[in-house]
Amino acid sequence: MATTKSQGSDKRKLKVIKSEEDGFCVTLELLEEDHTLGNALRHILMRNENVKFCGYSLPHPTERRIIMQIQTYPNKGMTGLAAFEQGLNDLSELAQIVKNKFAEAPDLMETEETS
Numbered sequence: 001m002a003t004t005k006s007q008g009s010d011k012r013k014l015k016v017i018k019s020e021e022d023g024f025c026v027t028l029e030l031l032e033e034d035h036t037l038g039n040a041l042r043h044i045l046m047r048n049e050n051v052k053f054c055g056y057s058l059p060h061p062t063e064r065r066i067i068m069q070i071q072t073y074p075n076k077g078m079t080g081l082a083a084f085e086q087g088l089n090d091l092s093e094l095a096q097i098v099k100n101k102f103a104e105a106p107d108l109m110e111t112e113e114t115s
Contacts, residue, residue, distance in 0.1 A: 017067070019080070025071045026080030034058060038066040044094070045070060045087040050078040 011031070018027040030037065038056040045054040056068040070080040078086075 016081070022074060023079035023081065024074045025069070026084070027067065027069045028084065029065060029067055031065045033066050034064055035066075038068065041068070041087055041091055044091045045083060048078075048083055048086065048090075050076045051083050054083075 013031050013033075015029040015031070016026060017029050019025070035058065038058070042054050042056050045051050050072050051070060052073050053071040054068070056066045058066055068084075070083055072078050072080055072083050
């Protein structure tokens with residue numbers, strides 16, 4: 001389970017609410033998160049060919065937590081938690097690419113202006 005240190009105390013960021021025995025359907029609670037991560041992660045997960053369904057909800061607008069459900073195809077062998085972990089890694093890689101492109105943009109703009 002993922003944790004983060006907050007002012008000297010352990011605070012859990014991820015909680016498995018429900019997992020089917022075979023692991024192909026999992027319901028997770030992500031604390032201190034909202035639509036920013038929820039929608040981006042749902043989009044990345046739905047692009048994974050092993051994922052049958054992924055959805056999330058915010059139980060209440062004033063609460064910073066999301067509930068996410070992931071179902072994978074049993075015949076493809078990837079569990080819901082494995083898909084979740086891969087989705088986080090893929091999203092992190094995509095964010096790094098965007099960050100690098102954004103950092104390169106001023107240099108490209110200067111090159112175009114001098115041409």
